[in-house]
Amino acid sequence: MGIMRILIALIIFLSSSFAALSQEIGQETRGGKLFKIHAVEAGNTLYGLHVKYAVTIESIIKANPTAKDGLQVGQILYIPTNETTAQKPAEEKFIIHFVKRKETLYGISREYDVSVADIIRLNPGSDKGLDIKQELKIPLIPKKIEKPLVVDDKKPLDKKEKVEEEVKKEFEPYNPFKEDSVTVKDYKVEFKDSIVKYEVQKGETLYSISRRFMVPVEDLIEQNDLQGSSIKPGQNLTITLKKERIKEVEVRELVTIAPISKSNVNLVKKKEKYKVLVVLPMKLGDNPKALSGMYTETTSLNKLTDLSVEFLMGAQMALDSLEKLGLNADVEFFDTGGDLSRLKEKLDLSNKNNLDMLIGPFYPQLLEYAAQWGLNNKVPVIAVTKIPTKLLENNPYLLSMVPSELTMISAMARYLAKEHAADNIVIIEGENAEVKERVQYFKDIFEKSQPIANRTTAKITGVGDASGRSLMNQINTDGNNFIICLSNDVQQIMKFVNALNAAKNYSATYGRAAINMVGLQNWLDIPALNSYYRNRFEFHFAASNFLDYEKEDVKEFQIEYRAKYGSDPSKYAFHGFDVVLSQGASLLLGYERNIGLMDYFSVHPLGPNHGSENSSVFISKQKDFEIQFLEIISNNNQFDVNQRGGN
Template identity: 50%
Template sequence: MGMKVFLGLLVCFLFSVVSYSQEIGEEVRNDTTFKVHVVEQGNTLYGLKQKYGTTIDAIITANPGVENGIQVGQKLYIPIAFNNSSKLTSKKHIVEQSETLFGISRKYDVTVDALIKANPGVEEGLQIGQELIIPAKENNKINQNPVDAEGIKEKDSVTINYEVEFDDSIVKYTVQRKETLYSISRRFMVSVEELSKVNEIKNNKIKPGQELIIPLKKERIERVEVRNIPRKDTLKDSLLFKELKIKEKYKVVMLLPFKIESNGKVLSGMLDESTRLNNVTDIALDFLMGAQMALDSLKKMGLTAEVVVYDTKGDEKVVVGLIEDGSMANADLIIGPFFPDLVDVVSEWCKNNKVELIVPTSVPTKVLMDNPYVTTIVPSDLTLISAMANYMAQNHADDKIFIMKGSSQSDQSRVELFKKAFKASLPEEFKSKELIVITSLGSSSGRDMARKVDLDTANFFVCLSDEVKNVMEFVNTLNAAKNYSSGMKKADITLVGTKEWLDMNSLNNYYKNRFNFHFANSSYLNFSDSTIIEFIKEYRALYKADPSKYAVHGFDVVLSQGARVLLKKERNNGLMNNFLVRHIGENHGKENNGAFICKQSEFEIELLHINKKELYFGIDQNRNN
């Protein structure tokens, strides 16, 4: 999807959500054709722009004062087309500070290319005070919105299904760190065999930086007749919901760090293949695109809401300004912000105003203390440790389980939590079970570690440290023990660590694969799952792009928490998240306990278990995290 489409989508979201409309006729005034529209409940300037294929600026110009709001029953004139007999004339514009070609093109409703053609040399940069010729529009449609130009429009009020047909197309893809041929095949829904054949790959071996040819499936989207079919309460049906009548109208505020000003090249409209969005901008927009799909689903469930999106710029001053100018007044639900320092500010406001706050990113658990209005979606590290302890107690109580004591205060605190959660989760017949605490690794040869291993049962070695040095010493010693004798090479040994180990460059995938590395994670995304495949198809149909994990996360969070908070409905099974929202204690906030227990096998991540049980949670420990 092009950069202009991303930014166009963002601009669209700065206005309220879709609305219904009533058209009563046409009029021609001053060589321009207008649709005459009578405002109904729920109409917005953005909704009218989408319906009539015009621009918001054009509507405001034809109807002075509407920028301050529109009223039910008000008659509006919506400019649609110029009379062909009208004489086309150009205008002049004096460049002001901070103006860009893109901004000027939007102001006068012309393309950047047209500006460059009329003003040779401006592609090299603009100067304050420079006089530009603004060419007259050569087409008779007022429709230069970058979103519409790419074919992405707000969904009609009537539900539209799509019939998707495929024909082959080729794209090039650069292999990223830790990717495998299998994971790439799942991502692009192309078989490993086909990728190997096209790229002449032997033994399925690829390396970071390698360029692959991907025989993608190119979609052709057509509208088809909507038929009523029997419904089942399954995850697959979570994308399409029955119409429900909800009388209340809510206000939802989304606080996302778009940092638009950090994308100067994109805003200029001078794009090439190397053009990239700021990383934070990219993530925020992906999240928003997934959120829009969730809002469509919530609307079908019966939600009536005004959704307002603000760019926090990742700046605390901006958030404070939004609070002080009343932008969040009367909100029923706030989603965001992303950054911990901003969350602290908003959470305090939500507590004072009794407004539900959904935090979609990983933040310190202390934000939940003494604030029952905050919900954190990403399970904390301590919750993930509790989830792993619960899984071990429920599934491996009769196996031999070792746990490293840890050298730092943080590691020892984690170990104590794991031990308590493990003990609390043991089945009755194993209540006397104790973990074997390892206080020293012993010889680097692995001799001392090998003596601990029971060759007749499964052995689990738990290390909860995130310090690379400690982890590498532990893994190297365990590997040496595995190689210590022929008997040890046959021993059943499993390594249990944390999700942070996945990003440790020093920890070779060979070791994680050899020891069936187990870890608890906050999400699990399986691209081969039929529900994910359907989501990807719908996402492609809307945005002409593949969804990132941030888009999937945005969909999950907004759908689940919008349903829970506003519609009082449970939608706990997400595409990559599992939602088990629980209070961490009386008068405290809520945290998602929905953790995933995964393992690495054959160099791929496999799902072992989804936690659907309220976990052991230490309040005192969380005050410090």
Template identity: 30%
Template sequence: MKYLLVLATIVFGSWVNAQTEDVVYEYQKGKKYIVHFVQNGNTLWRIQETYKVPAKDIIAANPGVEKGIVEGQKLLIPVGVAETKYADGTLIKEHTVVKGETLFSIAKREGATVDEITKLNPGSESGLKLGQVLRIPLKSVTEQVKPVTEPVKQVETTVDFSDTIIAHTVLDHETLYSISKRFMVPVEELQKFNKLKNTNIKPGQVLNIPLKKEKVKQVEIRAVAPVVIEPVKPIDEELLFKKKEEYNIALMLPFYLDGGEAGFKDVATEFYMGVELAIDSLEKMGFKAKMYVYDAKNDSAAIMALLKKPEMKQMDLIFGPLIPQGADQVAAWCKTNGIRMVCPSASNSTILQSNPYVYAAVPTDITLQRILARYTVENHAKDQIVLVNTGVAKDKDLYDAYRERFIELSKEKGNIKLIEIKTDDLAAYIRKNGNTVFVVPTRDKGAAMKFMGALQKSGSKAGSGSISVFGTKDWANFEDIRGVSKNKFNLHWASANDLNYNLPETKKMLRQFRRKFKCDMSKYSAHGFDVMYHFTTTLLMDKSGAAGVINNFDLQQIGEGNGFENNQAYILKHVEFELERVGTVHE
């Protein structure tokens, strides 16, 4: 492995969120249609089931479909009468606002003007809310179907479906989620049909896909005019890497070699130690790369200077920056230059919006709350679940994320009751001689302390029952919450990683680390190893990813045209004054 340390030499001594999919509507002759482009694996049955529109109605709206559908074909799915008068061919996208979006950023991305959006959404000029649905006028869609100009004769259509199963061999880079999207079969149905305990699959594994085979019968009343479909370019959702004998990899870490920011310097150094250990393993596997290591300070001007270096446009993969504040800047540059980037630390979900070149190694706070909601539904369905609103405005996104995902998942369990309260009311909602789970989605130390103090005064009301508190990963740093309280109230949270020195794989890695650096491995070193090893093997070496030392990666694209986020986390619980891993959950 070749190394190029840019700007300075480093000497080591004894060694640092589900997004609702947008929907496009088209208006024709006073009627409203959903625009659907056929993907490889789609069937008329699955389209019918997905949109809850009878197949015969879909066929009636799309003459020629009775002969079969093809990849890339545009279908109009009838959903009713237009809510207002629109010119034929009008296209409107319904978009759910995510954190960090503004009218300007949405307008710029969609090719519309702010005035056009506010005209369709009165009141939006005063500001947007997370989860708000905006109607956005579009000028066109990517794939086009030539209009029929000849008179169309009507047909009376009947569609019969029969059960069929296809055997699908999992391809490299495929996930259960991408397969579910391709065949329009829910992930849960694929798991149940194939008796999968989780969502982990491997290349070469054979999955049975339940489908319906359609048989279309028509009683012709008038002849149907032919539909001519423009050839379309297949969608490349995987963004595959080209095979090379030697790759160029950039590593951007805040070493602060000229002084300052000691905390960042230590973390960067420990992270890099893990990277070096990963590179040792990759070299033994025959991987060759030229490594460029940059001192990327938390300064936009300094980062831009690094991005302007001539070798940067030759990179195959960029790791960093380690400091989230510089990640947006690098992500925008990577999108412009078509270079893939791995964010090794927690980042904002907006960095993934409309940028398929970004891979977030750490789940966002929003995703962690959605994962915690899944864990609650799957493991505490019979307990009393109480969601606490602490009143901290900056935590509203966490509260909403947990609430929405819990309600969605609870429908599968018979609508589990979710009680919503404020901190001051908690005493009235402790179940006597039963189990109560208080979910407190806050990053704020003061709010967490206030809740735990109130619970300490009222906890005896549980009698022989138990009380569990589900917090956030930030609670790991709230040292003012006593260990006795954490144990007594079974404190849980969802965490992106878990360094457990008692696990066999961790002990093995620790021995290798000590031999190389003559010191113990920190969580930053373990994270550096996991990130470098996983993304290099899966993206550049085309190998299936193995479980990491402290991470478990499952990268999912958060929507067409967006980036990829790790959707897997651990559930940690305080037991006997130590953290214990009680679950590995996939969102």
């Protein structure tokens, strides 16, 4: 059974810790079903309600669709029950268990054959930890009696039915259409359970992880011997990925690409067969198991190898889809080991073999050499990581798939100009030359993106001291405010956030004011800037991608990926799939394929004879302790590369 260690987390859903006492205020019958009415209190979570009322999280969300967006104090929830009319519940029977040294909720649940959730339900607070000699109520759950499969009054089979039954029994062991396997073309893939070793990322909860890996919260608790729903960043979880059951053969493309528009990129000459080189720093000499799929708990890969292998796996799935669309290509995956001399040797050889497209490498120094090689040999080079925009200058054969910092800043300015021009826009002045340049750039784009007749301006102000008085003077208490800080310096960021928080706390009037905080995506990685501040000010930021695990095509990709590799895809796997499928379709098949699973591609030259950059940016915000996608902004105009200062 393959075990892969996954290091990247892409979806952030932050909820409170396990609920304190919940407030049930009544009952109501709807459509013949009885619902308990619950008023949300501070600290309530969906998981806590699931434990208290012994119903699934999914059934709570089904009865209260807005609950998936987060719970608010005072919110009324209807909790489904199994009763059809309001009846007095029967008194639950239980026995007393005295906790022994080193016992856990999971171990006790196994001893009595009950669920952890049932024990927590009868013993509020037990999820926080157990004490020696503590008394626990253990529910007595009646065992279900299985009905016999054979009934006495079954009619005997006639002669024809007996023959059919015998044929069926003989054929079944060789049936390629069994529920646990799927036949595609001429080979069969068995879908078996696999295990993922997962490291909890900052801001994640058991519920968000359960959504990502499509496993119940209860299973995560039991598999990891947890005593509640509380987890910490850096904590390792074991996650069992269940085999997918497909009842019949289904040969289909993973993603359908409608040939609706021809690509205007003529960087690759049309051929019967293409040659593609994918360059990754896998360092296979140090990690011989990296491509075998034979991962175990002792398999140790460095982070760059992890990312490379994940990107490769996604790329391989994209190539499968491209082949179904008619692509005829020889694709080679080359391990540079991070060594420039190895790359030079490989590219010199590839030059003689008429290479048509180069994807990668990751290292900046290697990419700089590859970009120049691509220009000299007229071979498009696809940069899959963020690169200095300066490299795109006078090199039409370099294509960057990740928007630059200034492109994302520009996109946020355009979004605010489009959606919030009438609101109060305030920009915090820069603490150094680089940030001051960003501030002026943001202000210019914001103002120029509006119609001249109704153009509004953005104000620039200093942070002031910790009292927040300076920022108070800039806040409109009767309108919507967007306070923007474009710094990367943690000290400056926290000075700004603390001052903004002090301003909001100054009085009830300022406390009620609608204040939105706008910053950079990397603020999400600042431990001091916790979710409380980001949620209080509905933190807005621009990002290069957005991964929604609730989308059907994403779920389908996860199922296909698990079947192929026995693990769950990381963001780099999604990125590898999106990039290779998009650029393979555009450059080699001549069709645009802009919409990815995680990325969106709007790849255009920055100017005449310059390279191209993906200008599609995802605008998101944090609200109700969850990241919410707002809009995609694409900058299709041309920029002066020199103006960007290498950003």
